[in-house]
Amino acid sequence: xxxxxxxxxxxxxxxxxxxxxxxxxxxxxxxxxxxxxxxxxxxxxxxxxxxxxxxxxxxxxxxxxxxxxxxxxxxxxxxxxxxxxxxxxxxxxxxxxxxxxxxxxxxxxxxxxxxxxxxxxxxxxxxxxxxxxxxxxxxxxxxxxxxxxxxxxxxxxxxxxxxxxxxxxxxxxxxxxxxxxxxxxxxxxxxxxxxxxxxxxxxxxxxxxxxxxxxxxxxxxxxxxxxxxxxxxxxxxxx
Amino acid sequence: xxxxxxxxxxxxxxxxxxxxxxxxxxxxxxxxxxxxxxxxxxxxxxxxxxxxxxxxxxxxxxxxxxxxxxxxxxxxxxxxxxxxxxxxxxxxxxxxxxxxxxxxxxxxxxxxxxxxxxxxxxxxxxxxxxxxxxxxxxxxxxxxxxxxxxxxxxxxxxxxxxxxxxxxxxxxxxxxxxxxxxxxxxxxxxxxxxxxxxxxxxxxxxxxxxxxxxxxxxxxxxxxxxxxxxxxxxxxxxxxxx
Numbered sequence: 001x002x003x004x005x006x007x008x009x010x011x012x013x014x015x016x017x018x019x020x021x022x023x024x025x026x027x028x029x030x031x032x033x034x035x036x037x038x039x040x041x042x043x044x045x046x047x048x049x050x051x052x053x054x055x056x057x058x059x060x061x062x063x064x065x066x067x068x069x070x071x072x073x074x075x076x077x078x079x080x081x082x083x084x085x086x087x088x089x090x091x092x093x094x095x096x097x098x099x100x101x102x103x104x105x106x107x108x109x110x111x112x113x114x115x116x117x118x119x120x121x122x123x124x125x126x127x128x129x130x131x132x133x134x135x136x137x138x139x140x141x142x143x144x145x146x147x148x149x150x151x152x153x154x155x156x157x158x159x160x161x162x163x164x165x166x167x168x169x170x171x172x173x174x175x176x177x178x179x180x181x182x183x184x185x186x187x188x189x190x191x192x193x194x195x196x197x198x199x200x201x202x203x204x205x206x207x208x209x210x211x212x213x214x215x216x217x218x219x220x221x222x223x224x225x226x227x228x229x230x231x232x233x234x235x236x237x238x239x
Numbered sequence: 240x241x242x243x244x245x246x247x248x249x250x251x252x253x254x255x256x257x258x259x260x261x262x263x264x265x266x267x268x269x270x271x272x273x274x275x276x277x278x279x280x281x282x283x284x285x286x287x288x289x290x291x292x293x294x295x296x297x298x299x300x301x302x303x304x305x306x307x308x309x310x311x312x313x314x315x316x317x318x319x320x321x322x323x324x325x326x327x328x329x330x331x332x333x334x335x336x337x338x339x340x341x342x343x344x345x346x347x348x349x350x351x352x353x354x355x356x357x358x359x360x361x362x363x364x365x366x367x368x369x370x371x372x373x374x375x376x377x378x379x380x381x382x383x384x385x386x387x388x389x390x391x392x393x394x395x396x397x398x399x400x401x402x403x404x405x406x407x408x409x410x411x412x413x414x415x416x417x418x419x420x421x422x423x424x425x426x427x428x429x430x431x432x433x434x435x436x437x438x439x440x441x442x443x444x445x446x447x448x449x450x451x452x453x454x455x456x457x458x459x460x461x462x463x464x465x466x467x468x469x470x471x472x473x474x475x476x477x478x479x480x481x
């Protein structure tokens with residue numbers, strides 16, 4: 001994907017969450033957004049996802065201006081921190097809903113695709129379970145399967161492991177890494193620094209609504225230009 | 240659980256029976272039995288009224304619920320005031336004011352149609368609040384998820400909100416429908432042919448009041464119990480944890 005942000009701002013009430021972001025990431029496969037909580041990472045991701053409208057400025061994805069429309073949203077796969085599966089539908093039906101109702105696949109075709117996707121994520125045995133019957137890691141894998149089944153142009157992960165224990169975190173990170181090796185493009189908001197460093201082509205450090213700096217993982221983790229970014233990494237990597 | 244319910248029903252049935260056995264007479268029952276046609280006709284009238292009102296009150300409830308969620312302030316205000324007025328005043332007053340006042344002025348003289356409208360309007364106001372509560376009980380993260388996968392608003396209501404809201408509101412809905420059936424008894428005051436009206440007639444013809452009101456109670460139970468059972472069955476079927 002090619003991703004560029006230009007003059008992006010967004011406020012909630014008097015609070016300016018995104019404060020004039022301009023950045024050209026060029027051509028890349030994976031972008032990780034890191035930084036302190038409340039720094040604007042999730043809001044930026046939600047603007048890219050078309051779930052939030054910027055007050056000013058715009059996002060260019062593959063040269064195309066991102067609009068807050070249903071059409072744009074339906075071509076992306078979003079994975080949320082809290083899984084956001086539909087509790088009244090089993091895993092299979094969670095995958096079928098967008099395939100059949102949004103993307104217009106025939107029932108049989110959608111079913112075959114959904115089952116194959118679940119199988120790929122080692123969830124075949126859980127296809128007929130509702131979210132409440134699944135572990136956190138399984139839920140998040142179902143959510144990833146739901147996002148991937150529609151063959152999205154880009155996947156967006158909003159802190160996908162923040163609600164999981166270490167074991168389940170590993171289970172979900174394995175899946176994301178697999179996607180990377182399949183040459184899927186994605187943007188990832190994460191607090192897992194080791195994983196960000198390992199999986200991302202490019203890392204952007206956000207604080208106080210701005211991209212303070214962005215660069216290759218090596219550059220950010222070993223030779224960050226800003227004191228703010230160095231302090232942040234020193235704090236989170238101390239233990 | 241089933242044995243418990245059966246036991247409790249037997250116990251309460253026995254207490255009621257014991258009380259009735261002391262307070263009623265063989266002659267009284269016999270004279271009331273002679274009017275069975277009147278009970279049957281009244282029961283059919285109540286069945287007709289209640290079954291139609293179940294449908295119309297649900298429609299009114301849906302309209303009012305969406306009206307109260309509307310972005311356009313005048314509509315929202317109108318629906319809010321209407322719901323509060325209807326819920327805050329006795330049904331008896333509404334029957335008198337609507338039938339002898341509003342409907343009379345509007346030239347609507349049909350008692351059956353008037354009673355259907357009055358009852359549906361009354362139950363609709365209560366239903367609208369149950370429906371609104373149900374819709375608003377579906378979490379923001381669910382709506383966001385629906386948006387993220389690209390569902391339209393109508394699809395979101397149909398596939399995401401409706402199934403979850405229904406699950407949350409079934410017990411309250413069933414209770415409201417049972418109330419509606421019993422509330423139809425108040426329409427006897429404008430002389431609609433329904434069960435209570437006819438039971439009162441039997442009581443005055445036969446001078447056997449208690450003996451007339453027992454079949455009345457049974458007549459309503461036969462209508463309300465299936466609703467409770469049906470809702471319990473639906474609840475079980477729609478069961479899921481969040």
